[in-house]
Amino acid sequence: MTAKDTDTIGFYAREAETYASRRREPAVIQLDQFLAHLPAGASILELGCGGGQDSRYMLDRRYDVHPTDGTPELAAEAAKRLNHPVGVLLFEDIDAQAQYHGIFANACLLHVPRAALPAIIGKIHIALKPSGTFYASYKAGEAEGRDRFDRFYNYPSEQWLRELYAQFGWSKIEITELTGSGYDNEPTNWLHVTATK
Numbered sequence: 001m002t003a004k005d006t007d008t009i010g011f012y013a014r015e016a017e018t019y020a021s022r023r024r025e026p027a028v029i030q031l032d033q034f035l036a037h038l039p040a041g042a043s044i045l046e047l048g049c050g051g052g053q054d055s056r057y058m059l060d061r062r063y064d065v066h067p068t069d070g071t072p073e074l075a076a077e078a079a080k081r082l083n084h085p086v087g088v089l090l091f092e093d094i095d096a097q098a099q100y101h102g103i104f105a106n107a108c109l110l111h112v113p114r115a116a117l118p119a120i121i122g123k124i125h126i127a128l129k130p131s132g133t134f135y136a137s138y139k140a141g142e143a144e145g146r147d148r149f150d151r152f153y154n155y156p157s158e159q160w161l162r163e164l165y166a167q168f169g170w171s172k173i174e175i176t177e178l179t180g181s182g183y184d185n186e187p188t189n190w191l192h193v194t195a196t197k
């Protein structure tokens with residue numbers, strides 16, 4: 001089961017420059033809550049960094065940030081804007097072991113088919129140091145589907161995510177639901193998940 005949806009990556013490749021240069025403030029509330037779990041200068045892997053605004057926020061606060069994205073065109077756009085290397089990394093290719101204090105995945109694992117998500121959460125668990133922190137956000141829903149840009153979403157419920165994460169022995173899992181929006185400007189219920197190894 002592949003974790004990569006070709007149409008979704010195709011959208012980000014085509015739209016890379018527009019997507020990276022759109023006006024988007026960093027996810028300050030989620031970033032500050034995530035960073036509060038980590039030591040000064042912590043080693044952080046950002047997955048699906050898009051235009052790199054959240055990595056910018058963490059780099060400016062002197063964390064050891066490793067921004068990555070699975071769309072090469074978007075990784076290149078983020079690298080230009082950050083003036084910092086951005087790795088091309090598909091979720092399924094994560095192979096670090098006990099390397100990071102924190103892994104930040106804002107609005108990106110929501111593109112992974114449900115059947116492929118357990119393997120990715122398992123890789124993230126392995127990539128974290130003991131007591132490490134993992135943040136991810138998902139668009140809430142009841143069934144997998146696509147948006148009007150043909151991007152794929154797993155649209156989980158809170159219960160579905162709890163049962164999935166519980167398979168990996170996190171010491172703590174916190175899920176908060178907040179309303180917001182996204183690139184499509186549609187009203188959206190977001191599930192913000194913070195898990196501690």
Ligand code: SAM
Nearest residue numbers: 003004012048049050070071090091106107108
């Ligand atoms: N995190 C950024 C933000 O909050 O603005 C970008 C979010 S955007 C909705 C989703 C990102 O996930 C895109 O940058 C896309 O290239 C990346 N992505 C999608 N599928 C991926 C995959 N299988 N592996 C790695 N990155 C992927």
